[in-house]
Amino acid sequence: MTAKRPASTALTGLAAAAMVAALPMCAAADTTVGSGAASGAAAAAKVNMAAVLxxxxxxxxxxDQTLTDGAAKHVRKVERELAERGVLEQRYVDGHYGTATLDAYSAFQRxxxxxxxxxxxxxxxRSLTALGDGAFDVTDVVRPGKRVKLDGATFNQRTKAMLLEAQRLTDVTFDVEQGSYNPGGDPTSAGTHDGGGAVDLYVDxxxxxxxTEVVRAMRKVGFAAWHRTPAQGDWGPHIHAVALADPDQSEPARAQTGDYYLGKNGLANDRPDDGPEVKPIRTWEGYQRTQ
Incomplete structure:
Protein backbone atom coordinates (compact mmCIF):
# COMPACT_ATOMS: atom_id res chain seq x y z
CA MET A 1 0.00 0.00 0.00
CA THR A 2 0.94 3.68 0.38
CA ALA A 3 2.01 4.70 -3.07
CA LYS A 4 4.48 7.47 -3.74
CA ARG A 5 3.93 9.70 -6.76
CA PRO A 6 6.71 8.80 -9.27
CA ALA A 7 9.36 11.36 -10.13
CA SER A 8 8.91 13.14 -13.44
CA THR A 9 10.80 11.69 -16.37
CA ALA A 10 13.05 13.49 -18.81
CA LEU A 11 13.29 11.38 -21.97
CA THR A 12 16.44 11.83 -24.01
CA GLY A 13 14.57 11.46 -27.29
CA LEU A 14 17.26 9.12 -28.59
CA ALA A 15 16.42 5.65 -29.82
CA ALA A 16 18.06 2.69 -28.10
CA ALA A 17 21.04 1.38 -30.02
CA ALA A 18 21.17 -2.29 -30.88
CA MET A 19 23.34 -4.17 -28.44
CA VAL A 20 25.57 -6.97 -29.64
CA ALA A 21 25.89 -9.23 -26.64
CA ALA A 22 26.42 -12.83 -25.75
CA LEU A 23 23.48 -12.72 -23.33
CA PRO A 24 20.19 -14.26 -24.53
CA MET A 25 17.72 -11.78 -26.00
CA CYS A 26 14.77 -12.47 -23.74
CA ALA A 27 12.52 -10.75 -21.25
CA ALA A 28 13.90 -12.67 -18.26
CA ALA A 29 14.84 -10.83 -15.10
CA ASP A 30 17.89 -8.62 -15.29
CA THR A 31 19.33 -9.95 -12.03
CA THR A 32 20.24 -13.62 -12.13
CA VAL A 33 23.61 -14.53 -13.59
CA GLY A 34 26.16 -16.57 -11.77
CA SER A 35 29.17 -14.25 -11.86
CA GLY A 36 29.46 -10.60 -10.86
CA ALA A 37 32.48 -9.86 -13.04
CA ALA A 38 32.07 -8.33 -16.46
CA SER A 39 34.12 -9.74 -19.32
CA GLY A 40 36.85 -7.55 -20.72
CA ALA A 41 40.47 -6.64 -20.31
CA ALA A 42 42.26 -7.57 -17.12
CA ALA A 43 42.94 -3.89 -16.40
CA ALA A 44 39.32 -2.83 -16.86
CA ALA A 45 37.91 -0.18 -14.58
CA LYS A 46 35.61 -1.16 -11.72
CA VAL A 47 31.97 -0.18 -11.27
CA ASN A 48 30.46 -0.72 -7.84
CA MET A 49 26.93 -1.95 -8.50
CA ALA A 50 25.74 -1.23 -4.96
CA ALA A 51 26.90 2.39 -5.26
CA VAL A 52 25.19 2.82 -8.63
CA LEU A 53 21.96 1.36 -7.24
CA ASP A 64 18.89 19.55 -7.56
CA GLN A 65 21.94 17.96 -9.18
CA THR A 66 23.68 16.98 -5.95
CA LEU A 67 25.80 13.87 -6.39
CA THR A 68 25.38 10.83 -4.16
CA ASP A 69 28.39 10.31 -1.90
CA GLY A 70 30.65 7.51 -3.08
CA ALA A 71 28.62 6.82 -6.21
CA ALA A 72 29.37 9.61 -8.70
CA LYS A 73 32.55 8.14 -10.20
CA HIS A 74 30.82 4.81 -10.77
CA VAL A 75 27.74 6.47 -12.25
CA ARG A 76 29.94 8.42 -14.69
CA LYS A 77 31.43 5.18 -16.02
CA VAL A 78 27.94 3.82 -16.57
CA GLU A 79 26.83 7.05 -18.24
CA ARG A 80 29.86 7.08 -20.56
CA GLU A 81 28.92 3.65 -21.86
CA LEU A 82 25.29 4.66 -22.26
CA ALA A 83 26.42 7.68 -24.26
CA GLU A 84 28.67 5.44 -26.39
CA ARG A 85 25.60 3.40 -27.27
CA GLY A 86 23.61 6.47 -28.26
CA VAL A 87 20.94 6.30 -25.56
CA LEU A 88 22.21 9.16 -23.36
CA GLU A 89 23.18 12.65 -24.43
CA GLN A 90 26.78 13.53 -23.60
CA ARG A 91 25.69 16.47 -21.43
CA TYR A 92 24.20 14.02 -18.94
CA VAL A 93 27.51 12.23 -18.32
CA ASP A 94 27.89 13.99 -14.99
CA GLY A 95 27.75 11.38 -12.23
CA HIS A 96 24.15 12.26 -11.34
CA TYR A 97 21.77 9.34 -11.92
CA GLY A 98 18.79 11.56 -12.67
CA THR A 99 15.73 10.89 -14.78
CA ALA A 100 17.65 11.22 -18.04
CA THR A 101 20.08 8.48 -16.97
CA LEU A 102 17.22 6.38 -15.61
CA ASP A 103 15.44 6.59 -18.98
CA ALA A 104 18.65 5.92 -20.89
CA TYR A 105 19.41 2.83 -18.85
CA SER A 106 15.88 1.59 -19.45
CA ALA A 107 16.43 2.06 -23.19
CA PHE A 108 19.65 0.07 -22.95
CA GLN A 109 17.86 -2.73 -21.09
CA ARG A 110 15.21 -2.82 -23.81
CA ARG A 126 22.98 -8.98 -16.36
CA SER A 127 22.53 -5.60 -18.00
CA LEU A 128 25.35 -3.93 -16.05
CA THR A 129 27.69 -6.76 -16.99
CA ALA A 130 26.69 -6.38 -20.64
CA LEU A 131 27.15 -2.61 -20.51
CA GLY A 132 30.61 -2.98 -19.01
CA ASP A 133 31.84 -5.59 -21.50
CA GLY A 134 35.38 -4.48 -22.34
CA ALA A 135 35.01 -1.21 -20.41
CA PHE A 136 34.58 -2.09 -16.73
CA ASP A 137 34.18 -4.99 -14.33
CA VAL A 138 31.22 -5.10 -11.96
CA THR A 139 31.90 -5.35 -8.22
CA ASP A 140 29.65 -5.39 -5.13
CA VAL A 141 26.88 -7.18 -7.01
CA VAL A 142 23.38 -7.13 -5.51
CA ARG A 143 21.33 -10.24 -6.32
CA PRO A 144 17.63 -10.39 -5.41
CA GLY A 145 17.55 -14.14 -6.02
CA LYS A 146 14.65 -16.26 -7.17
CA ARG A 147 11.04 -15.75 -6.11
CA VAL A 148 10.00 -17.56 -2.95
CA LYS A 149 7.11 -17.58 -0.47
CA LEU A 150 6.76 -16.27 3.07
CA ASP A 151 3.44 -16.37 4.93
CA GLY A 152 1.74 -17.12 1.61
CA ALA A 153 3.11 -14.02 -0.15
CA THR A 154 5.70 -13.81 -2.92
CA PHE A 155 9.11 -12.22 -2.35
CA ASN A 156 12.59 -12.61 -3.75
CA GLN A 157 15.16 -14.48 -1.66
CA ARG A 158 16.90 -11.29 -0.56
CA THR A 159 13.70 -9.67 0.76
CA LYS A 160 12.67 -12.87 2.52
CA ALA A 161 16.05 -13.07 4.27
CA MET A 162 15.65 -9.46 5.40
CA LEU A 163 12.19 -10.14 6.80
CA LEU A 164 13.36 -13.23 8.66
CA GLU A 165 16.19 -11.27 10.25
CA ALA A 166 13.82 -8.47 11.31
CA GLN A 167 11.57 -11.14 12.84
CA ARG A 168 14.53 -12.52 14.76
CA LEU A 169 15.50 -9.09 16.06
CA THR A 170 11.98 -8.32 17.31
CA ASP A 171 10.79 -11.79 18.30
CA VAL A 172 7.66 -11.14 16.22
CA THR A 173 6.25 -13.50 13.59
CA PHE A 174 5.13 -11.20 10.81
CA ASP A 175 1.61 -11.38 9.43
CA VAL A 176 2.00 -10.39 5.76
CA GLU A 177 -0.79 -8.31 4.27
CA GLN A 178 0.82 -7.91 0.83
CA GLY A 179 4.08 -9.10 -0.68
CA SER A 180 6.04 -8.25 -3.81
CA TYR A 181 5.48 -8.93 -7.54
CA ASN A 182 1.77 -8.27 -7.01
CA PRO A 183 0.56 -6.05 -9.89
CA GLY A 184 -3.02 -4.95 -9.37
CA GLY A 185 -3.23 -6.74 -6.04
CA ASP A 186 -4.36 -3.63 -4.18
CA PRO A 187 -5.41 -0.47 -6.06
CA THR A 188 -4.36 1.75 -3.15
CA SER A 189 -0.77 0.62 -3.72
CA ALA A 190 -0.62 2.38 -7.12
CA GLY A 191 2.12 0.06 -8.35
CA THR A 192 4.40 0.05 -5.30
CA HIS A 193 4.09 -3.72 -4.97
CA ASP A 194 4.34 -4.48 -8.70
CA GLY A 195 8.04 -5.27 -8.38
CA GLY A 196 10.48 -6.65 -5.84
CA GLY A 197 11.36 -5.58 -2.32
CA ALA A 198 7.92 -4.35 -1.21
CA VAL A 199 5.93 -5.64 1.77
CA ASP A 200 2.97 -4.63 3.94
CA LEU A 201 2.52 -6.14 7.40
CA TYR A 202 -0.61 -6.30 9.53
CA VAL A 203 -0.15 -4.66 12.93
CA ASP A 204 -3.27 -5.95 14.69
CA THR A 212 7.90 1.23 16.37
CA GLU A 213 10.29 -1.57 17.34
CA VAL A 214 9.40 -3.53 14.20
CA VAL A 215 9.84 -0.48 11.96
CA ARG A 216 13.22 0.22 13.58
CA ALA A 217 14.37 -3.37 13.08
CA MET A 218 13.26 -3.34 9.45
CA ARG A 219 15.19 -0.14 8.84
CA LYS A 220 18.21 -1.64 10.56
CA VAL A 221 18.33 -4.61 8.16
CA GLY A 222 17.94 -2.47 5.05
CA PHE A 223 14.30 -1.51 4.48
CA ALA A 224 12.80 1.91 3.95
CA ALA A 225 9.98 1.27 6.44
CA TRP A 226 7.11 3.24 7.92
CA HIS A 227 4.07 2.69 10.13
CA ARG A 228 1.10 3.87 8.03
CA THR A 229 -2.16 5.07 9.58
CA PRO A 230 -5.68 5.73 8.21
CA ALA A 231 -5.06 9.46 8.69
CA GLN A 232 -2.47 9.30 5.90
CA GLY A 233 -4.55 7.61 3.23
CA ASP A 234 -7.28 5.18 2.27
CA TRP A 235 -5.90 2.20 4.16
CA GLY A 236 -5.94 0.56 7.55
CA PRO A 237 -2.98 0.69 9.95
CA HIS A 238 -0.05 -1.34 8.69
CA ILE A 239 3.72 -1.33 8.31
CA HIS A 240 4.89 -0.60 4.77
CA ALA A 241 8.46 -1.26 3.65
CA VAL A 242 10.63 -1.45 0.53
CA ALA A 243 14.03 -3.13 0.47
CA LEU A 244 16.80 -0.66 -0.34
CA ALA A 245 18.92 -1.43 -3.43
CA ASP A 246 16.54 -4.04 -4.82
CA PRO A 247 17.07 -3.94 -8.62
CA ASP A 248 13.55 -5.31 -9.23
CA GLN A 249 11.74 -2.32 -7.73
CA SER A 250 8.77 -0.73 -9.45
CA GLU A 251 9.01 2.99 -10.16
CA PRO A 252 6.82 4.03 -7.19
CA ALA A 253 8.87 1.80 -4.87
CA ARG A 254 12.11 3.26 -6.22
CA ALA A 255 10.78 6.74 -5.52
CA GLN A 256 9.96 5.77 -1.94
CA THR A 257 13.45 4.45 -1.25
CA GLY A 258 14.94 7.64 -2.66
CA ASP A 259 12.71 9.71 -0.41
CA TYR A 260 13.73 7.62 2.60
CA TYR A 261 17.39 8.42 1.98
CA LEU A 262 16.42 12.10 1.71
CA GLY A 263 14.58 12.12 5.05
CA LYS A 264 11.01 12.05 3.72
CA ASN A 265 8.00 9.89 4.49
CA GLY A 266 7.67 8.26 1.05
CA LEU A 267 4.17 9.65 0.47
CA ALA A 268 2.93 12.04 -2.20
CA ASN A 269 2.78 14.87 0.34
CA ASP A 270 6.61 14.89 0.59
CA ARG A 271 6.53 15.44 4.33
CA PRO A 272 9.44 14.68 6.65
CA ASP A 273 10.13 11.12 7.72
CA ASP A 274 7.91 10.16 10.65
CA GLY A 275 9.63 6.92 11.62
CA PRO A 276 12.35 6.05 14.14
CA GLU A 277 15.77 7.32 13.14
CA VAL A 278 18.28 4.59 12.26
CA LYS A 279 21.72 5.87 11.32
CA PRO A 280 23.66 5.18 9.25
CA ILE A 281 21.22 3.99 6.60
CA ARG A 282 22.42 0.59 5.43
CA THR A 283 21.35 -1.86 2.77
CA TRP A 284 20.95 -5.56 3.55
CA GLU A 285 24.51 -6.18 2.36
CA GLY A 286 25.79 -3.35 4.57
CA TYR A 287 23.91 -4.75 7.55
CA GLN A 288 25.37 -8.21 6.97
CA ARG A 289 28.88 -6.76 7.08
CA THR A 290 28.20 -5.49 10.62
CA GLN A 291 27.27 -8.94 11.94
Whole structure:
Protein backbone atom coordinates (compact mmCIF):
# COMPACT_ATOMS: atom_id res chain seq x y z
CA MET A 1 0.00 0.00 0.00
CA THR A 2 0.94 3.68 0.38
CA ALA A 3 2.01 4.70 -3.07
CA LYS A 4 4.48 7.47 -3.74
CA ARG A 5 3.93 9.70 -6.76
CA PRO A 6 6.71 8.80 -9.27
CA ALA A 7 9.36 11.36 -10.13
CA SER A 8 8.91 13.14 -13.44
CA THR A 9 10.80 11.69 -16.37
CA ALA A 10 13.05 13.49 -18.81
CA LEU A 11 13.29 11.38 -21.97
CA THR A 12 16.44 11.83 -24.01
CA GLY A 13 14.57 11.46 -27.29
CA LEU A 14 17.26 9.12 -28.59
CA ALA A 15 16.42 5.65 -29.82
CA ALA A 16 18.06 2.69 -28.10
CA ALA A 17 21.04 1.38 -30.02
CA ALA A 18 21.17 -2.29 -30.88
CA MET A 19 23.34 -4.17 -28.44
CA VAL A 20 25.57 -6.97 -29.64
CA ALA A 21 25.89 -9.23 -26.64
CA ALA A 22 26.42 -12.83 -25.75
CA LEU A 23 23.48 -12.72 -23.33
CA PRO A 24 20.19 -14.26 -24.53
CA MET A 25 17.72 -11.78 -26.00
CA CYS A 26 14.77 -12.47 -23.74
CA ALA A 27 12.52 -10.75 -21.25
CA ALA A 28 13.90 -12.67 -18.26
CA ALA A 29 14.84 -10.83 -15.10
CA ASP A 30 17.89 -8.62 -15.29
CA THR A 31 19.33 -9.95 -12.03
CA THR A 32 20.24 -13.62 -12.13
CA VAL A 33 23.61 -14.53 -13.59
CA GLY A 34 26.16 -16.57 -11.77
CA SER A 35 29.17 -14.25 -11.86
CA GLY A 36 29.46 -10.60 -10.86
CA ALA A 37 32.48 -9.86 -13.04
CA ALA A 38 32.07 -8.33 -16.46
CA SER A 39 34.12 -9.74 -19.32
CA GLY A 40 36.85 -7.55 -20.72
CA ALA A 41 40.47 -6.64 -20.31
CA ALA A 42 42.26 -7.57 -17.12
CA ALA A 43 42.94 -3.89 -16.40
CA ALA A 44 39.32 -2.83 -16.86
CA ALA A 45 37.91 -0.18 -14.58
CA LYS A 46 35.61 -1.16 -11.72
CA VAL A 47 31.97 -0.18 -11.27
CA ASN A 48 30.46 -0.72 -7.84
CA MET A 49 26.93 -1.95 -8.50
CA ALA A 50 25.74 -1.23 -4.96
CA ALA A 51 26.90 2.39 -5.26
CA VAL A 52 25.19 2.82 -8.63
CA LEU A 53 21.96 1.36 -7.24
CA UNK A 54 22.05 3.84 -4.37
CA UNK A 55 22.38 6.76 -6.78
CA UNK A 56 19.67 5.32 -9.06
CA UNK A 57 17.25 5.43 -6.13
CA UNK A 58 18.20 8.79 -4.63
CA UNK A 59 19.20 11.07 -7.51
CA UNK A 60 15.86 11.11 -9.41
CA UNK A 61 14.20 12.29 -6.17
CA UNK A 62 16.62 15.15 -5.53
CA UNK A 63 15.46 18.73 -6.14
CA ASP A 64 18.89 19.55 -7.56
CA GLN A 65 21.94 17.96 -9.18
CA THR A 66 23.68 16.98 -5.95
CA LEU A 67 25.80 13.87 -6.39
CA THR A 68 25.38 10.83 -4.16
CA ASP A 69 28.39 10.31 -1.90
CA GLY A 70 30.65 7.51 -3.08
CA ALA A 71 28.62 6.82 -6.21
CA ALA A 72 29.37 9.61 -8.70
CA LYS A 73 32.55 8.14 -10.20
CA HIS A 74 30.82 4.81 -10.77
CA VAL A 75 27.74 6.47 -12.25
CA ARG A 76 29.94 8.42 -14.69
CA LYS A 77 31.43 5.18 -16.02
CA VAL A 78 27.94 3.82 -16.57
CA GLU A 79 26.83 7.05 -18.24
CA ARG A 80 29.86 7.08 -20.56
CA GLU A 81 28.92 3.65 -21.86
CA LEU A 82 25.29 4.66 -22.26
CA ALA A 83 26.42 7.68 -24.26
CA GLU A 84 28.67 5.44 -26.39
CA ARG A 85 25.60 3.40 -27.27
CA GLY A 86 23.61 6.47 -28.26
CA VAL A 87 20.94 6.30 -25.56
CA LEU A 88 22.21 9.16 -23.36
CA GLU A 89 23.18 12.65 -24.43
CA GLN A 90 26.78 13.53 -23.60
CA ARG A 91 25.69 16.47 -21.43
CA TYR A 92 24.20 14.02 -18.94
CA VAL A 93 27.51 12.23 -18.32
CA ASP A 94 27.89 13.99 -14.99
CA GLY A 95 27.75 11.38 -12.23
CA HIS A 96 24.15 12.26 -11.34
CA TYR A 97 21.77 9.34 -11.92
CA GLY A 98 18.79 11.56 -12.67
CA THR A 99 15.73 10.89 -14.78
CA ALA A 100 17.65 11.22 -18.04
CA THR A 101 20.08 8.48 -16.97
CA LEU A 102 17.22 6.38 -15.61
CA ASP A 103 15.44 6.59 -18.98
CA ALA A 104 18.65 5.92 -20.89
CA TYR A 105 19.41 2.83 -18.85
CA SER A 106 15.88 1.59 -19.45
CA ALA A 107 16.43 2.06 -23.19
CA PHE A 108 19.65 0.07 -22.95
CA GLN A 109 17.86 -2.73 -21.09
CA ARG A 110 15.21 -2.82 -23.81
CA UNK A 111 17.95 -3.06 -26.43
CA UNK A 112 19.00 -6.28 -24.70
CA UNK A 113 15.49 -7.64 -25.09
CA UNK A 114 14.28 -6.94 -21.56
CA UNK A 115 10.84 -5.56 -20.82
CA UNK A 116 8.63 -4.72 -17.86
CA UNK A 117 10.45 -4.75 -14.51
CA UNK A 118 13.62 -5.94 -16.24
CA UNK A 119 13.67 -2.62 -18.14
CA UNK A 120 12.97 -0.36 -15.16
CA UNK A 121 16.11 1.76 -15.58
CA UNK A 122 17.68 0.30 -12.42
CA UNK A 123 20.86 -1.69 -13.16
CA UNK A 124 20.57 -5.42 -12.74
CA UNK A 125 23.55 -7.75 -12.81
CA ARG A 126 22.98 -8.98 -16.36
CA SER A 127 22.53 -5.60 -18.00
CA LEU A 128 25.35 -3.93 -16.05
CA THR A 129 27.69 -6.76 -16.99
CA ALA A 130 26.69 -6.38 -20.64
CA LEU A 131 27.15 -2.61 -20.51
CA GLY A 132 30.61 -2.98 -19.01
CA ASP A 133 31.84 -5.59 -21.50
CA GLY A 134 35.38 -4.48 -22.34
CA ALA A 135 35.01 -1.21 -20.41
CA PHE A 136 34.58 -2.09 -16.73
CA ASP A 137 34.18 -4.99 -14.33
CA VAL A 138 31.22 -5.10 -11.96
CA THR A 139 31.90 -5.35 -8.22
CA ASP A 140 29.65 -5.39 -5.13
CA VAL A 141 26.88 -7.18 -7.01
CA VAL A 142 23.38 -7.13 -5.51
CA ARG A 143 21.33 -10.24 -6.32
CA PRO A 144 17.63 -10.39 -5.41
CA GLY A 145 17.55 -14.14 -6.02
CA LYS A 146 14.65 -16.26 -7.17
CA ARG A 147 11.04 -15.75 -6.11
CA VAL A 148 10.00 -17.56 -2.95
CA LYS A 149 7.11 -17.58 -0.47
CA LEU A 150 6.76 -16.27 3.07
CA ASP A 151 3.44 -16.37 4.93
CA GLY A 152 1.74 -17.12 1.61
CA ALA A 153 3.11 -14.02 -0.15
CA THR A 154 5.70 -13.81 -2.92
CA PHE A 155 9.11 -12.22 -2.35
CA ASN A 156 12.59 -12.61 -3.75
CA GLN A 157 15.16 -14.48 -1.66
CA ARG A 158 16.90 -11.29 -0.56
CA THR A 159 13.70 -9.67 0.76
CA LYS A 160 12.67 -12.87 2.52
CA ALA A 161 16.05 -13.07 4.27
CA MET A 162 15.65 -9.46 5.40
CA LEU A 163 12.19 -10.14 6.80
CA LEU A 164 13.36 -13.23 8.66
CA GLU A 165 16.19 -11.27 10.25
CA ALA A 166 13.82 -8.47 11.31
CA GLN A 167 11.57 -11.14 12.84
CA ARG A 168 14.53 -12.52 14.76
CA LEU A 169 15.50 -9.09 16.06
CA THR A 170 11.98 -8.32 17.31
CA ASP A 171 10.79 -11.79 18.30
CA VAL A 172 7.66 -11.14 16.22
CA THR A 173 6.25 -13.50 13.59
CA PHE A 174 5.13 -11.20 10.81
CA ASP A 175 1.61 -11.38 9.43
CA VAL A 176 2.00 -10.39 5.76
CA GLU A 177 -0.79 -8.31 4.27
CA GLN A 178 0.82 -7.91 0.83
CA GLY A 179 4.08 -9.10 -0.68
CA SER A 180 6.04 -8.25 -3.81
CA TYR A 181 5.48 -8.93 -7.54
CA ASN A 182 1.77 -8.27 -7.01
CA PRO A 183 0.56 -6.05 -9.89
CA GLY A 184 -3.02 -4.95 -9.37
CA GLY A 185 -3.23 -6.74 -6.04
CA ASP A 186 -4.36 -3.63 -4.18
CA PRO A 187 -5.41 -0.47 -6.06
CA THR A 188 -4.36 1.75 -3.15
CA SER A 189 -0.77 0.62 -3.72
CA ALA A 190 -0.62 2.38 -7.12
CA GLY A 191 2.12 0.06 -8.35
CA THR A 192 4.40 0.05 -5.30
CA HIS A 193 4.09 -3.72 -4.97
CA ASP A 194 4.34 -4.48 -8.70
CA GLY A 195 8.04 -5.27 -8.38
CA GLY A 196 10.48 -6.65 -5.84
CA GLY A 197 11.36 -5.58 -2.32
CA ALA A 198 7.92 -4.35 -1.21
CA VAL A 199 5.93 -5.64 1.77
CA ASP A 200 2.97 -4.63 3.94
CA LEU A 201 2.52 -6.14 7.40
CA TYR A 202 -0.61 -6.30 9.53
CA VAL A 203 -0.15 -4.66 12.93
CA ASP A 204 -3.27 -5.95 14.69
CA UNK A 205 -2.38 -6.92 18.23
CA UNK A 206 0.87 -4.92 18.28
CA UNK A 207 1.20 -2.15 20.81
CA UNK A 208 2.36 1.26 19.52
CA UNK A 209 5.76 0.59 21.04
CA UNK A 210 6.04 -2.80 19.33
CA UNK A 211 5.09 -1.29 15.99
CA THR A 212 7.90 1.23 16.37
CA GLU A 213 10.29 -1.57 17.34
CA VAL A 214 9.40 -3.53 14.20
CA VAL A 215 9.84 -0.48 11.96
CA ARG A 216 13.22 0.22 13.58
CA ALA A 217 14.37 -3.37 13.08
CA MET A 218 13.26 -3.34 9.45
CA ARG A 219 15.19 -0.14 8.84
CA LYS A 220 18.21 -1.64 10.56
CA VAL A 221 18.33 -4.61 8.16
CA GLY A 222 17.94 -2.47 5.05
CA PHE A 223 14.30 -1.51 4.48
CA ALA A 224 12.80 1.91 3.95
CA ALA A 225 9.98 1.27 6.44
CA TRP A 226 7.11 3.24 7.92
CA HIS A 227 4.07 2.69 10.13
CA ARG A 228 1.10 3.87 8.03
CA THR A 229 -2.16 5.07 9.58
CA PRO A 230 -5.68 5.73 8.21
CA ALA A 231 -5.06 9.46 8.69
CA GLN A 232 -2.47 9.30 5.90
CA GLY A 233 -4.55 7.61 3.23
CA ASP A 234 -7.28 5.18 2.27
CA TRP A 235 -5.90 2.20 4.16
CA GLY A 236 -5.94 0.56 7.55
CA PRO A 237 -2.98 0.69 9.95
CA HIS A 238 -0.05 -1.34 8.69
CA ILE A 239 3.72 -1.33 8.31
CA HIS A 240 4.89 -0.60 4.77
CA ALA A 241 8.46 -1.26 3.65
CA VAL A 242 10.63 -1.45 0.53
CA ALA A 243 14.03 -3.13 0.47
CA LEU A 244 16.80 -0.66 -0.34
CA ALA A 245 18.92 -1.43 -3.43
CA ASP A 246 16.54 -4.04 -4.82
CA PRO A 247 17.07 -3.94 -8.62
CA ASP A 248 13.55 -5.31 -9.23
CA GLN A 249 11.74 -2.32 -7.73
CA SER A 250 8.77 -0.73 -9.45
CA GLU A 251 9.01 2.99 -10.16
CA PRO A 252 6.82 4.03 -7.19
CA ALA A 253 8.87 1.80 -4.87
CA ARG A 254 12.11 3.26 -6.22
CA ALA A 255 10.78 6.74 -5.52
CA GLN A 256 9.96 5.77 -1.94
CA THR A 257 13.45 4.45 -1.25
CA GLY A 258 14.94 7.64 -2.66
CA ASP A 259 12.71 9.71 -0.41
CA TYR A 260 13.73 7.62 2.60
CA TYR A 261 17.39 8.42 1.98
CA LEU A 262 16.42 12.10 1.71
CA GLY A 263 14.58 12.12 5.05
CA LYS A 264 11.01 12.05 3.72
CA ASN A 265 8.00 9.89 4.49
CA GLY A 266 7.67 8.26 1.05
CA LEU A 267 4.17 9.65 0.47
CA ALA A 268 2.93 12.04 -2.20
CA ASN A 269 2.78 14.87 0.34
CA ASP A 270 6.61 14.89 0.59
CA ARG A 271 6.53 15.44 4.33
CA PRO A 272 9.44 14.68 6.65
CA ASP A 273 10.13 11.12 7.72
CA ASP A 274 7.91 10.16 10.65
CA GLY A 275 9.63 6.92 11.62
CA PRO A 276 12.35 6.05 14.14
CA GLU A 277 15.77 7.32 13.14
CA VAL A 278 18.28 4.59 12.26
CA LYS A 279 21.72 5.87 11.32
CA PRO A 280 23.66 5.18 9.25
CA ILE A 281 21.22 3.99 6.60
CA ARG A 282 22.42 0.59 5.43
CA THR A 283 21.35 -1.86 2.77
CA TRP A 284 20.95 -5.56 3.55
CA GLU A 285 24.51 -6.18 2.36
CA GLY A 286 25.79 -3.35 4.57
CA TYR A 287 23.91 -4.75 7.55
CA GLN A 288 25.37 -8.21 6.97
CA ARG A 289 28.88 -6.76 7.08
CA THR A 290 28.20 -5.49 10.62
CA GLN A 291 27.27 -8.94 11.94
Missing amino acids: KAAQIDPQRP SLGYEGLAANGIPGE GMSPGKR
